[in-house]
Amino acid sequence: MSKNYDAIVVGMGPSGIFCAYELIKLNKAQNILLIEQGKRVENRVCPISKTGKCVKCKPYCNITSGFSGAGAFSDGKLSLYNPKDDDIHIGGELHKYIGVEETKKLIDYTDEIYLKFGADKHLEGVEHQEEIEKIYNKAKKEGINLINIPIRHLGTEKAHDLYKNIEIYLEENGVNLLFETTVEDLIIEDNCVKGVVTFNNKTGEKEEFYSSNVVSAVGRKGANWLSNMCEKHNIQTKAGTVDIGVRYELSDKVMEKINKYMYEGKFIARPFPFKDKVRTFCQNPSGFVSSEVYDNDMALVNGHSYKDIKSTNTNLAILVSHNFTYPFKKPIEYGRNVAKNLNELGAGNVIVQRLGDIYRGKRTWEEDLEENSVVPTLKSAVPGDITFAIGYRTMTDILQFIRELDKVVEGFADPDNLLYAPEIKFYSNKVIIDNNFESSVKGLYSIGDGGGMTRGLMMASCAGVQMARILQCKF
Numbered sequence: 001m002s003k004n005y006d007a008i009v010v011g012m013g014p015s016g017i018f019c020a021y022e023l024i025k026l027n028k029a030q031n032i033l034l035i036e037q038g039k040r041v042e043n044r045v046c047p048i049s050k051t052g053k054c055v056k057c058k059p060y061c062n063i064t065s066g067f068s069g070a071g072a073f074s075d076g077k078l079s080l081y082n083p084k085d086d087d088i089h090i091g092g093e094l095h096k097y098i099g100v101e102e103t104k105k106l107i108d109y110t111d112e113i114y115l116k117f118g119a120d121k122h123l124e125g126v127e128h129q130e131e132i133e134k135i136y137n138k139a140k141k142e143g144i145n146l147i148n149i150p151i152r153h154l155g156t157e158k159a160h161d162l163y164k165n166i167e168i169y170l171e172e173n174g175v176n177l178l179f180e181t182t183v184e185d186l187i188i189e190d191n192c193v194k195g196v197v198t199f200n201n202k203t204g205e206k207e208e209f210y211s212s213n214v215v216s217a218v219g220r221k222g223a224n225w226l227s228n229m230c231e232k233h234n235i236q237t238k239a240g241t242v243d244i245g246v247r248y249e250l251s252d253k254v255m256e257k258i259n260k261y262m263y264e265g266k267f268i269a270r271p272f273p274f275k276d277k278v279r280t281f282c283q284n285p286s287g288f289v290s291s292e293v294y295d296n297d298m299a300l301v302n303g304h305s306y307k308d309i310k311s312t313n314t315n316l317a318i319l320v321s322h323n324f325t326y327p328f329k330k331p332i333e334y335g336r337n338v339a340k341n342l343n344e345l346g347a348g349n350v351i352v353q354r355l356g357d358i359y360r361g362k363r364t365w366e367e368d369l370e371e372n373s374v375v376p377t378l379k380s381a382v383p384g385d386i387t388f389a390i391g392y393r394t395m396t397d398i399l400q401f402i403r404e405l406d407k408v409v410e411g412f413a414d415p416d417n418l419l420y421a422p423e424i425k426f427y428s429n430k431v432i433i434d435n436n437f438e439s440s441v442k443g444l445y446s447i448g449d450g451g452g453m454t455r456g457l458m459m460a461s462c463a464g465v466q467m468a469r470i471l472q473c474k475f
């Protein structure tokens with residue numbers, strides 16, 4: 001295997017693989033290496049459906065690692081944009097680097113690639129504009145903003161097939177894909193990147209690969225690693241955000257209109273008294289709550305829905321954005337500590353609690369769930385008391401948000417609704433990059449969720465495409 005490459009991409013999530021796709025398309029880079037600590041997409045299996053509980057796969061969680069990154073098991077909701085909007089409201093900050101109009105063009109282009117590889121042609125949220133307008137106005141009265149954008153829903157099982165098609169395409173076109181290999185370190189000399197040091201997860205062998213263009217596309221999974229690299233190599237960063245919250249599960253009936261008209265309602269508010277940004281995220285009609293593992297032992301909650309298998313519940317994340325002020329600079333540590341305490345309370349598992357029990361000031365017991373009208377879809381979740389471990393500010397934000405949204409969506413604050421925790425979205429301290437995504441180290445680029453640029457499949461994929469266009473000018 002060659003040691004020298006035109007470009008090395010660390011991570012094969014959507015941002016990494018779309019970068020490789022576009023590099024081939026532009027036909028400039030002959031020699032590209034993608035390195036991924038997880039497995040090939042066809043070998044990624046989450047054992048929870050057989051074991052009934054998360055077994056914390058070693059060395060890496062199959063949900064978050066492997067070809068297509070967190071995208072493979074994701075629900076595959078591609079958030080597009082509303083042509084009437086003069087800003088981009090969803091998916092992070094890509095538009096701050098390349099502009100709103102350019103971002104829209106990039107979304108159109110990237111959406112075509114998804115369609116080419118098998119995405120469903122149907123778009124959610126484009127019909128029923130009159131009904132959506134009514135919900136929008138109702139929300140506005142309560143001080144809640146409803147983001148109205150079209151969504152292309154792949155579905156978890158279809159997303160797997162689609163990414164498999166991309167994996168085949170990349171290999172057939174000569175991209176080198178190195179799996180089950182972790183990039184341990186970056187080789188940096190005189191503030192210029194020279195390559196990477198890898199660790200083979202199976203043989204334990206270390207190796208070096210060289211390139212003057214290294215792209216970090218490590219996702220939230222690699223946020224901690226990236227932070228360590230920035231500290232070690234003096235790569236400039238600024239304090240980032242950590243989103244902490246819960247996965248909320250309620251009856252499909254309550255969410256009927258939102259599910260029917262929009263598939264996913266993206267609500268954003270700044271509830272009293274803290275005025276923190278609180279938002280709904282990743283809504284899964286007739287879906288299933290799931291669990292994923294970060295850094296080998298941290299159990300976090302998530303959710304997805306299938307095209308064919310349906311539950312009678314909708315789940316969605318309610319996330320509070322935490323931006324800390326002087327002198328605190330460690331948002332990832334903060335999030336990890338919250339997760340650690342919650343995991344301790346749940347004996348290493350995600351905790352579930354009824355909303356009514358929080359109001360009543362009591363924990364939830366197994367017997368309570370047996371009688372509950374909303375039946376939990378994550379069977380491994382342990383009933384308990386989330387309020388022991390989530391900070392006062394976060395909990396107040398969430399409860400206030402639920403109360404306010406209940407005035408828009410009747411039943412949103414039903415006492416039988418379930419809260420699962422911890423749901424945390426880690427982003428590394430933001431890597432400072434210029435408009436060409438280049439960090440303070442020459443030739444070292446950062447794209448996707450990991451460096452804090454994007455939040456979601458479509459934007460991460462777009463960032464990859466744009467990265468390739470930037471790189472091609474250098475070859």
Ligand SMILES: Cc1cc2nc3c(=O)[nH]c(=O)nc-3n(C[C@H](O)[C@H](O)[C@H](O)COP(=O)(O)OP(=O)(O)OC[C@H]3O[C@@H](n4cnc5c(N)ncnc54)[C@H](O)[C@@H]3O)c2cc1C
Binds near residue numbers: 063454
């Ligand atoms: C269960 C679930 C459901 C989701 N549903 C949706 C959805 O419906 N819609 C949506 O828009 N978004 C969804 N998301 C979020 C979406 O998957 C991410 O935003 C997207 O995958 C980010 O892409 P990325 O390329 O930045 O990073 P990732 O997809 O996280 O990929 C990064 C890759 O880098 C690898 N890596 C990290 N560090 C190293 C290292 N040191 N060496 C080698 N490899 C490394 C990781 O193993 C991983 O495979 C979901 C996420 C999850 C977990």
